[in-house]
Amino acid sequence: MEFNTELYFITDSTPYDREEFLFRVEEALKGGVTLMQLREKNRTTREYIELAEAVHEISKKYNVPLIIDDRVDVMLAVDAEGVHVGAEDMPLALARKIIGPNKILGATAKTVEVAKAAYEAGADYLGVGAIYPTTTKVKTIITSTETLDKICQAVPIPVNAIGGLNPSNMDVLKGIDISGVCAVSAIMKADSPMVAATEMKKKFVELRA
Numbered sequence: 001m002e003f004n005t006e007l008y009f010i011t012d013s014t015p016y017d018r019e020e021f022l023f024r025v026e027e028a029l030k031g032g033v034t035l036m037q038l039r040e041k042n043r044t045t046r047e048y049i050e051l052a053e054a055v056h057e058i059s060k061k062y063n064v065p066l067i068i069d070d071r072v073d074v075m076l077a078v079d080a081e082g083v084h085v086g087a088e089d090m091p092l093a094l095a096r097k098i099i100g101p102n103k104i105l106g107a108t109a110k111t112v113e114v115a116k117a118a119y120e121a122g123a124d125y126l127g128v129g130a131i132y133p134t135t136t137k138v139k140t141i142i143t144s145t146e147t148l149d150k151i152c153q154a155v156p157i158p159v160n161a162i163g164g165l166n167p168s169n170m171d172v173l174k175g176i177d178i179s180g181v182c183a184v185s186a187i188m189k190a191d192s193p194m195v196a197a198t199e200m201k202k203k204f205v206e207l208r209a
Contacts, residue, residue, distance in 0.1 A: 001081060001104055003065050004034040005125055005158045005180035007201040010069075011038050012136055012188045013051070024193045025055055029062040031187075031197025034180070037084055037106075039069035052078040067106055072098050082106060084127070087114070096122035110143050115151040115159075123157060127182055130163025131172065136184045145172050152177040167203040174207050 009028050013021045029036070038055050040048050052068060056078050059066040065081035068074050072095055075083040082104025085095050096105050107123040109115035115126055128148050130140045140163070152159045158179035165173075166186040173181070181204050183197075190196035 001065070001102055003104055005160050006034045006204055007032055007197060008035045008037065008160050008180055008182040009033040009187055009197065010182055010184045011036070012184050013040065022054055022058065024188060026058050027193040028187050028197045029059065029064055031194035032201040033064055033197050035067065036064050037067040037069050045074065048074050049077045052080065056080055065104060067104060075099065092118055092121035092123055109151060110141060111147065112150050112154045115155050119155040119157055125158040125160065126151065126155065127160050127162045129161055131161050132164030132169060134164045145176060148178070149176045167199045170203050170207060180204065
């Protein structure tokens with residue numbers, strides 16, 4: 001499946017009720033998000049599936065692939081376009097076997113060795129970070145831009161920077177061959193998710209120029 005990771009939006013529904021959350025998701029998509037991940041750590045399986053169905057309806061309107069975080073079962077239940085598997089989740093090779101060859105499989109990598117292993121196990125893209133401290137995860141391990149650069153050179157699949165990124169601090173990524181940037185709070189918590197997404201995508205394009 002073809003996909004574009006230029007602006008990879010990762011959701012966080014915790015501060016919002018359902019209506020406000022779905023509104024913010026759609027506003028972000030209007031702003032130019034190219035790939036979106038639904039990340040839900042504290043919902044039951046039924047709740048996760050119900051929310052994923054609603055988000056998928058929105059993402060399909062904008063032709064943006066929906067990635068489900070962690071949960072292969074939820075991804076299959078809603079026929080989302082892919083799944084992202086973290087270091088403590090299902091082994092990548094097993095996830096690939098279950099979802100088949102035509103779905104997107106994402107992985108997290110913080111070292112060159114892990115990045116290479118993820119690629120060999122069937123990952124289609126990598127998220128690398130955190131570049132800056134982040135408020136969305138309790139455990140944050142900072143990844144240097146040097147390591148990010150080495151990972152980009154080590155694997156032939158798209159590599160995205162993640163972790164505390166916003167338009168004002170992305171200059172550290174200049175000259176590194178990333179395929180895109182990931183954003184959670186910079187878009188999710190913005191006064192206008194649409195404006196925030198537009199500005200972040202514009203900044204990435206400038207970095208790549």
